[in-house]
Amino acid sequence: MPAGLETLLSPVILFFILGALAAAVRSDLAIPEAIAKGLSLYLMAAIGLKGGVEVSQSGFTAEMALAALAGLTLSFLIPLPVFLALKRIGRLDNINAAAVAAHYGSVSVVTFVAGVEVLGSGGLPPAGYMVAVLALMETPAIIVGLMLARRGGNGQVHAGNGLLHETLLNGSVVLLMGSFLIGLIAGKEGFAPIAPLFEDAFRGLLCLFLLDMGLVAMRRLRESRALTWRLAGLGIIFPVINGTIGVLVGALIGLDTGSAAALGMLAASASYIAVPAAMRLALPQADPGLYLAMSLAVTFPFNITIGIPYFVFLATQVV
Amino acid sequence: MPAGLETLLSPVILFFILGALAAAVRSDLAIPEAIAKGLSLYLMAAIGLKGGVEVSQSGFTAEMALAALAGLTLSFLIPLPVFLALKRIGRLDNINAAAVAAHYGSVSVVTFVAGVEVLGSGGLPPAGYMVAVLALMETPAIIVGLMLARRGGNGQVHAGNGLLHETLLNGSVVLLMGSFLIGLIAGKEGFAPIAPLFEDAFRGLLCLFLLDMGLVAMRRLRESRALTWRLAGLGIIFPVINGTIGVLVGALIGLDTGSAAALGMLAASASYIAVPAAMRLALPQADPGLYLAMSLAVTFPFNITIGIPYFVFLATQVV
Amino acid sequence: MPAGLETLLSPVILFFILGALAAAVRSDLAIPEAIAKGLSLYLMAAIGLKGGVEVSQSGFTAEMALAALAGLTLSFLIPLPVFLALKRIGRLDNINAAAVAAHYGSVSVVTFVAGVEVLGSGGLPPAGYMVAVLALMETPAIIVGLMLARRGGNGQVHAGNGLLHETLLNGSVVLLMGSFLIGLIAGKEGFAPIAPLFEDAFRGLLCLFLLDMGLVAMRRLRESRALTWRLAGLGIIFPVINGTIGVLVGALIGLDTGSAAALGMLAASASYIAVPAAMRLALPQADPGLYLAMSLAVTFPFNITIGIPYFVFLATQVV
Amino acid sequence: MSEPDLVDLERIKVEILLDAPLVRRVEAAAERHGLTGWTVLPTLGGSGRSGRWQDDQVTGAASKVLFITVCNREKADAFTRELSPVLEAYGSVLLKSKVEVVRPGKF
Amino acid sequence: MSEPDLVDLERIKVEILLDAPLVRRVEAAAERHGLTGWTVLPTLGGSGRSGRWQDDQVTGAASKVLFITVCNREKADAFTRELSPVLEAYGSVLLKSKVEVVRPGKF
Amino acid sequence: MSEPDLVDLERIKVEILLDAPLVRRVEAAAERHGLTGWTVLPTLGGSGRSGRWQDDQVTGAASKVLFITVCNREKADAFTRELSPVLEAYGSVLLKSKVEVVRPGKF
Numbered sequence A, B, C: 001m002p003a004g005l006e007t008l009l010s011p012v013i014l015f016f017i018l019g020a021l022a023a024a025v026r027s028d029l030a031i032p033e034a035i036a037k038g039l040s041l042y043l044m045a046a047i048g049l050k051g052g053v054e055v056s057q058s059g060f061t062a063e064m065a066l067a068a069l070a071g072l073t074l075s076f077l078i079p080l081p082v083f084l085a086l087k088r089i090g091r092l093d094n095i096n097a098a099a100v101a102a103h104y105g106s107v108s109v110v111t112f113v114a115g116v117e118v119l120g121s122g123g124l125p126p127a128g129y130m131v132a133v134l135a136l137m138e139t140p141a142i143i144v145g146l147m148l149a150r151r152g153g154n155g156q157v158h159a160g161n162g163l164l165h166e167t168l169l170n171g172s173v174v175l176l177m178g179s180f181l182i183g184l185i186a187g188k189e190g191f192a193p194i195a196p197l198f199e200d201a202f203r204g205l206l207c208l209f210l211l212d213m214g215l216v217a218m219r220r221l222r223e224s225r226a227l228t229w230r231l232a233g234l235g236i237i238f239p240v241i242n243g244t245i246g247v248l249v250g251a252l253i254g255l256d257t258g259s260a261a262a263l264g265m266l267a268a269s270a271s272y273i274a275v276p277a278a279m280r281l282a283l284p285q286a287d288p289g290l291y292l293a294m295s296l297a298v299t300f301p302f303n304i305t306i307g308i309p310y311f312v313f314l315a316t317q318v319v
Numbered sequence D, E, F: 001m002s003e004p005d006l007v008d009l010e011r012i013k014v015e016i017l018l019d020a021p022l023v024r025r026v027e028a029a030a031e032r033h034g035l036t037g038w039t040v041l042p043t044l045g046g047s048g049r050s051g052r053w054q055d056d057q058v059t060g061a062a063s064k065v066l067f068i069t070v071c072n073r074e075k076a077d078a079f080t081r082e083l084s085p086v087l088e089a090y091g092s093v094l095l096k097s098k099v100e101v102v103r104p105g106k107f
């Protein structure tokens, strides 16, 4: 699988590995939080714009609606088996299992971005509307997670008035959807003057952000007390199963190879922005050290290094 | 007026609207302050450089001196009628009227930058020296504002020793003028190696800064207690009148269409950097919630969306 | 020496001078610390990558090993005469002399970067492996400095268990070396997609960083109480002598003109990242105001403005 | 300027370390209790029974802030009594201490 | 290490929340009063009688900082007495509290 | 909610201003002394006998942070007694003050 190896040796992934190694040897290398947050916002604006511009070219299609429906369905359903596995195999209590399950139902923007890079450089770019699918998949799992936590008989779910509002209007959802619409309105011509920043500089800035993600992921792995071997194993099995299902669903509903692979990546990935913040508010008893360790320190590195090449390979086989 | 609509649909303005909408629905979208400040410094360096490079090509002309004189004069005179209107119509006390008046005599860098974008894409770029006019117009109104406050019989003007120094050597003035001189010295050739950052990436970074300005403007509007309907109305009437005068003066002294429109934008715009900081120091009793709401939350959005296209239109009619 | 003057008039140096002037007149111009740190990390990643890509083209050579050996040797030996001069001429005590000496044995990343810019624009680019030499020269002088401090009979050297680790795995060393390796692995092809950020935008971002360095250097000069005229003189004599030796050694071991000049710049420059942090930990009694003033406020500006052109000139004469 | 009675000048400073997303709710509680003002400070990191954390603005799940308000004893007690159960669930820290203010009418 | 008399170790911590551009002036006053040191902390936002604010580095008009100095009672009183009218005009907050220091000679 | 004995709720807040690279060592000392938690705050600048400084993340040599821990009197004294010589070498500032906590078992 030389394509996979090539992916692993691209600067984007190498910077992630550099960050992880630096944190592993306890170097004091650190990227200021304001810069990391700024890069994260930039990446969301950039992929939103690109998706919107592409859809402005291709127009709206039935396929698009199908992909959106598939994404939403996956996002609602994935937390259920994940929840059961976390309780039975992972030995978590209701609250923690529900919180972690919500993460796996949602998606990781950077995993998607890295996957799109790989697909693009392999000549299999996913359709532009997959960005909208990404945005749609961010929040539904939060609701499912909270329902699972409640069903467990726990009254202490702080899902008060504010939560739904805060979840639906989460900054990342607003920025992604907003940039998508801006791209849609501006079209290719309107995008041209801002392309130097949002297109040409994209891969370089992604390198710097992944350097930070490597640092963060490894630090979490090192400092996590709650992560057992069983849970770490689940953090690898979940993306493999969810991603495979995602790719197959994509193939089934007739998506092109790149888009089916991208749907797999979305299904496989676990949120690290919208869901942790929502869980911290709604399920304060759940341990953030646990869900961030599984999402950021196990599943994210797995997807970046092994998951993505595997989903691409699978998609080329089944589509 | 299709040119106006086109302007409204350019990504730069759309990002401003996205920010305003996000703040209006109370999304938690927020750009780190360090990033916003960094973008603001970048924009000043970039437009300073570009202006300087252009003047290094065109050389110094009599027109330039006239434009500078016109800018300075407007900056000294505009606060006077504005002060009266604020007291009579807006029902403000002396101190607050003087503080707000100083803002309208000074200028807004981002309004100018957005206007230059519109003019450039419409084939009517203003002359490079307008950047120097911008820098010249930043501070005089501060002095007029303080004189108005004093005349009102208020002894508590803290205009001590430090203030003049702090005003004249305000970071934005120093950076604008300094970059202008660097552009002048470096010329087109010296600028070429740094053009990828300061020219190509400019519009994209402007989008991100305007996203932040949209968030800030709307948040100010929502949280402001001091803004009455009368004052909001004045915040729209001021730029219309001042801008019209600016364009006409530009036409009168023989500026080209783009430069006359730009002079109008400068006259119409209200400061959001140099003046608020100076007023906070010199007139502490004035309410920052009031002057920032008028400048940032009323006049700035008006200029960005309606004022700029109007001044361009007017300039094409009268020049 | 028109080449020297041209260097002085390049935007990169002019922004440094602008920053210094702004700080001299006590303007409130300031770049947020998070941005300055982000720029510093970016510069290290960029020059690491470029060096690695170049070595991936040229392959490893005996010359490279010689240059590394020369760099290491200079880094170990330079602190010794510097230490003696600081004690005898500069009248410093053992601890402070040792701390300052360590700075001069180590290197300044930005001096190197600015020098490479000058060499490149003059058609004399140094070899790519000089980046690795730079990374190798960062830390050895720290060890020599601590030995000198101990020899002086002072028991209070806090060189405990952690220090060697913290020094060798200093963030700047890890990032420089890591990026070098990534460039080496990625090669020219892998670098192409990230070149817009790491190559095209490089000079512009360097301008902004040097603007900050100018502000910082001048502020240090103004606020330093410990800097005597004798010490300031040494801060200029050290780079002249060390740099001359560096260029001559480079010529002697057969480096090309650009690389010999670069070795001179490395020898002449004084650390402002790895060493100050290490000295603060290991020699807390040493005055940071003193070593930062010498390194940042005297030697750095001297090298940027006069030292670099001189080393280039010298290299063209002796190679 | 004759010194007024010291007791008159004494107020309580309440310091609450809490998750950044919670600030909105604590502010709402402060308004309900008629507190006239508060200030929020940033943090860099820390450690407690539930482990270590470092400021983390990207995920937002490990960003904490220090909420500070100065008021009289009764308000401080009522305010903290209402917040206590919520803060307990979130593992926050709440401290009270005596401070002397210059313009007691303000607090 | 025998414990010295507690009273000897007691000093006053003065905390002033003020507009960032004012810091230079407060520092000048501190120097005039012979204060040997101070420290400045950043803030994120707050609320008071004059409304809400959020740190805002772009306009600079809504950036506040916390200025902290530790000194003996007399200096603290003299320092705050001089500053009070200025701070009142700026709507700042000034607190004093008792702290115990380790090296009393330093303060 | 009946008020428990006030003395039971009283703890000591230890505040240490120190160079950022030193934090790791102070944390290690805190762990050795069985402290259950601490929090670190950022700073912007300051002034002392050894001159002025401004936060400076590039060189890292003039970045200071405020390390805060709340514990009982004995732990506070033991902890600060161990740290004192180290902090003296680094020119740091160490303050102790009384605070009232809500859940005393936590500290």
Ligand SMILES: Nc1ncnc2c1ncn2[C@@H]1O[C@H](COP(=O)(O)O)[C@@H](O)[C@H]1O
Pocket: D017, D045, D046, D047, D048, D049, D050, D051, D052, D053, D090, D091, D092, D093, F036, F037, F038, F039, F040, F068, F069, F070, F071, F106, F107
């Ligand atoms: N004794 C303490 N002193 C200062 N801060 C503390 C203390 N205990 C806890 N904290 C802070 O509160 C956070 C949550 O505490 P915990 O719920 O014990 O994990 C910690 O991560 C610290 O930042």
Ligand SMILES: Nc1ncnc2c1ncn2[C@@H]1O[C@H](COP(=O)(O)O)[C@@H](O)[C@H]1O
Pocket: D036, D037, D038, D039, D040, D068, D069, D070, D071, D106, D107, E017, E045, E046, E047, E048, E049, E050, E051, E052, E053, E090, E091, E092, E093
């Ligand atoms: N009681 C208080 N406790 C803590 N901070 C306060 C208090 N009152 C005012 N402040 C702070 O001081 C600022 C100015 O207060 P004011 O002059 O009342 O608007 C507010 O925005 C708060 O940040």
Ligand SMILES: Nc1ncnc2c1ncn2[C@@H]1O[C@H](COP(=O)(O)O)[C@@H](O)[C@H]1O
Pocket: E036, E037, E038, E039, E040, E068, E069, E070, E071, E106, E107, F017, F045, F046, F047, F048, F049, F050, F051, F052, F053, F090, F091, F092, F093
């Ligand atoms: N009396 C004080 N009050 C508040 N902070 C202080 C005081 N003295 C010193 N500091 C802080 O501690 C740092 C080091 O102090 P010094 O060792 O005296 O230079 C100073 O730069 C200040 O930030």
Ligand code: NA
Pocket: A078, A103, A104, A105, A106, A107, A108, A242, A266, A267, A268, A269, A270, A271
């Ligand atoms: Na998923």
Ligand code: NA
Pocket: B078, B103, B104, B105, B106, B107, B108, B242, B266, B267, B268, B269, B270, B271
């Ligand atoms: Na104006």
Ligand code: NA
Pocket: C078, C103, C104, C105, C106, C107, C108, C242, C266, C267, C268, C269, C270, C271
């Ligand atoms: Na050197």
